[in-house]
Amino acid sequence: xxxxxxxxxxxxxxxARNRAAQPAALHPPYKTSVWRSPRAPLLSFPSSLSEExxxxxxxxxxxxxxADLLSNFAAPxxxxxxxxxxxxxxxxxxxxxxVPGALVEVWQANAGGRYRHAKEGYLAPLDPNFGxxxxxxxxxxxxxxxxxxMPGPYPWPNGGNDWRPAHIHLSLFGPxxxxxxxxxxxxxxxxxxxxxxxxxxxxxxAALQRLVATLDMQATIPMDSRAFRFDIVLRGRRQSxxxxxxxxx
Amino acid sequence: MPPFIETxxxxxxxYVHIGCTPNVCGIAMYGGDLGxxxxxxxxxxxxxxxxxxxxxxxxxxxxxxxxxxxxxxxxGLFNTPHERRGQADPNFTGFGRSAGxxxxxxxxxxxxxxxxxxxxxxxxxxxxxxxxxxxxxINIGLQTRLYFADEEAANAEDPILSRIEHRARAETLIARRxxxxxxxxxxxxxxxxxxxxxxx
Ligand SMILES: [Fe+2]
Numbered sequence: 001x002x003x004x005x006x007x008x009x010x011x012x013x014x015x016a017r018n019r020a021a022q023p024a025a026l027h028p029p030y031k032t033s034v035w036r037s038p039r040a041p042l043l044s045f046p047s048s049l050s051e052e053x054x055x056x057x058x059x060x061x062x063x064x065x066x067a068d069l070l071s072n073f074a075a076p077x078x079x080x081x082x083x084x085x086x087x088x089x090x091x092x093x094x095x096x097x098x099v100p101g102a103l104v105e106v107w108q109a110n111a112g113g114r115y116r117h118a119k120e121g122y123l124a125p126l127d128p129n130f131g132x133x134x135x136x137x138x139x140x141x142x143x144x145x146x147x148x149x150m151p152g153p154y155p156w157p158n159g160g161n162d163w164r165p166a167h168i169h170l171s172l173f174g175p176x177x178x179x180x181x182x183x184x185x186x187x188x189x190x191x192x193x194x195x196x197x198x199x200x201x202x203x204x205x206a207a208l209q210r211l212v213a214t215l216d217m218q219a220t221i222p223m224d225s226r227a228f229r230f231d232i233v234l235r236g237r238r239q240s241x242x243x244x245x246x247x248x249x
Numbered sequence: 250m251p252p253f254i255e256t257x258x259x260x261x262x263x264y265v266h267i268g269c270t271p272n273v274c275g276i277a278m279y280g281g282d283l284g285x286x287x288x289x290x291x292x293x294x295x296x297x298x299x300x301x302x303x304x305x306x307x308x309x310x311x312x313x314x315x316x317x318x319x320x321x322x323x324x325g326l327f328n329t330p331h332e333r334r335g336q337a338d339p340n341f342t343g344f345g346r347s348a349g350x351x352x353x354x355x356x357x358x359x360x361x362x363x364x365x366x367x368x369x370x371x372x373x374x375x376x377x378x379x380x381x382x383x384x385x386x387i388n389i390g391l392q393t394r395l396y397f398a399d400e401e402a403a404n405a406e407d408p409i410l411s412r413i414e415h416r417a418r419a420e421t422l423i424a425r426r427x428x429x430x431x432x433x434x435x436x437x438x439x440x441x442x443x444x445x446x447x448x449x
Contacts, residue, residue, distance in 0.1 A: 013369065017448060021254045023388035030260075032386030035306040036438050040418075042448035045409055049366050050379050050394075051449045053327040054319055055284075055344035063279065072278070094253045105283075107268025115264045117274055118351075119313075131276045133268045169261070169268055175331055177319040178449060180390060182383050184259040198260055201388045207257045233253045 012238045013047040014178050015094060023201035030197040031158055047178055052237070054177035057103045059137060066135050069106070069148035073131030080130035082111025082149030084225040087168065087185070087213065091142045094236025098142025102234070105135040105171040106146060113152030113166075122154055147225065153192055165192035165199070172232060179234040186212045187228065258390060261383035265315045270348040284317065284346025287360050292341045294323020295362040298431045299395065299424065302354045303382055306439030310354035314384035316436075318345045318358055318395070320377070325364030362397070368408045375403035375410060382436060392447045395434045398425050409447075418445050 025037035065072040070079045087106075091099045109115050109132065112124030116132050130149065138144045151166050167184045174180075186193055193199060193212065202208045210231075219227035266274045270282040288296070299318070303311040321327050326337035328344075337343070338361075347356035365373040378395040396404055404410050404423070413419040421444045424432035436444050 014449070018254055022257055023259070025388055027388060030386070030388070033260075033388055034386075035309075036311075036384065036386035037306075037388075038391065038443055038446050039439055040443055040445070042446050043409070043413065044448040045412075046369055047449050048368050048374065049327065050319070050321070050374070050377065051392075053329045053331055055342065056329050056331070057283075061283075066279065073276070092253060094255060096253050105268050107264060115267060116276060117264050117267055119263060131267075131271065131278060133271050133276065133278060135279070169259075169265070171261075171265075171269060175329070177379055177381070178392075180317070180381050181256060181258060182261045182265070182390060183256055184262075198388075202257045202259075204257075207254065210254075211257055211259070233256045235255050236253070 014051065014176070014235055015238050016044070017235060021204050021207040024203070027197070027201035029159075029200055033201070051178035052176050054173060054175055054179070056101060056175055057137065057173065058101075061103075062135065062137065067146040069108075069130070069132070069134040069146065072134060074129035078129045080110065080149050081127050084147070085150050086145060086147055086219060086221070086225050086227040087230060088143065088145035088216075088219060088227060089213075089230040089232060091138050091144060091172065091174075091232045091234060093174065093179075093234050095239075098138070098140075099174050099234055100138055100140045100142060101175070102138040102142065102144070103135065103173040104138065104144045105133070106148070106168055107133045108148065108151040108168045109154055111149045111152050113154030124152065124154070150187070153190075158197055162197060163192050163195070165190040165196050170232070172234060174234040176235075181232075181234060183232070184211065185230045188212055188214045258388060260385060260388050261315060263313050263385045265313070265383060266348045269315055269346065273348045273351070282346070284344050287342050287345045287358065288340060289342065290340035292323070292361050293338045294364070296430060297360060297362050299358040299360060299378070299434060300427065300431065301356055301424075301434040301436060302349070303356075303384065303436045304438065308440065311384050312349065312351065312354040314349055314354070314382060316347050316349065316356045317381045318360070319343060319379045319381075320360065321363040321366050323361050323364050325366045365403065372406070372408060373403070375400050375407035377407075380436070387438075391438070392449060393436065393444055394422055394447065395424050396422050397432065398423050413445060421445050
């Protein structure tokens with residue numbers, strides 16, 4: 001939907017962030033967090049227009065292959081190597097309302113666990129037909145979808161022998177800058193999940209479980225791609241008493 | 250227990266630039282990186298450059314951070330369809346994203362000096378830029394604000410700046426003039442100069 005036709009977001013400031021469901025800034029098993037985590041308490045304030053507004057992106061931003069990581073970097077007629085999957089889900093706010101027009105950016109390793117990056121030196125080879133990034137906008141109900149290959153797990157320097165579970169990184173823009181979110185989705189059944197020091201920073205078991213995408217046979221395309229479902233919740237605004245009264249009149 | 254709880258954040262990791270600024274890491278995509286250009290034509294107001302770096306608790310500069318800014322135009326209006334107070338400058342996006350220089354870690358934004366935006370109670374806030382920082386080792390994105398050293402009067406009555414108990418800490422939110430129409434703003438994740446981070 002074009003930005004100019006988007007319904008205005010609900011009135012009212014943002015509800016305080018539910019920090020219990022978020023990772024702590026400092027999680028020593030994830031060693032890089034030790035020198036990159038603030039020590040002073042965060043300063044709490046009610047939101048103002050500066051946080052309640054945010055950049056809004058329209059369909060004109062997107063190219064036809066942006067959401068297709070199988071082919072958006074591939075030579076004509078070629079496609080990325082690896083198990084073909086669809087990742088899809090719904091973006092809602094904490095009031096359960098679908099978030100239309102949310103920009104979802106994704107990046108990931110290739111099927112062998114290798115990123116296309118100058119600082120990456122893992123033995124697994126690059127796939128000449130896989131760039132590793134894509135993006136899409138949610139539809140009027142908040143649904144998003146992209147096609148890609150299943151990323152491989154990869155080793156990383158942290159402990160002596162740490163491996164990241166297979167994962168896809170996601171960045172989300174709701175209509176408010178206060179909703180900015182970067183997260184990672186994991187895959188149901190991956191035995192590396194309980195071993196991961198990064199995922200271990202999420203100590204709330206239910207919050208961790210919500211980062212795990214589930215196999216969705218309904219959305220699978222026979223003889224083509226499996227599908228995984230990953231729903232995302234962005235921060236929500238409190239409904240003011242004033243707004244409720246107005247609706248009741 | 251509310252039925253919908255915000256999805257847990259996870260670190261942006263060392264390869265955030267593949268997803269958010271692919272062209273910076275040599276992946277030609279999208280016809281250019283999102284947020285690389287904030288001015289799409291002639292803009293109203295004072296054009297300025299914001300430069301800085303993100304420092305860790307040992308004083309080292311991060312070379313794998315991603316910094317985003319969001320701000321009002323020179324008249325204090327936001328370029329979004331949800332702005333109800335007027336029409337923002339159509340040639341100014343208000344949104345910037347910088348991967349930082351791959352060798353020095355320095356980020357740069359070519360922007361305009363923002364106008365004043367009201368606080369929920371109607372008071373005017375001092376001119377400011379909302380800043381969001383993610384990187385490897387940062388488990389949840391850090392929000393802060395950039396204010397301007399040459400706005401003493403407005404800064405003194407700003408609802409956020411004036412409520413910071415320790416004056417030395419308030420200074421961490423002030424960008425200094427570093428040249429004509431240029432300001433410098435360093436972000437310290439930890440240590441004696443730790444930036445005030447916000448929970449808004
Ligand atoms: Fe990763």
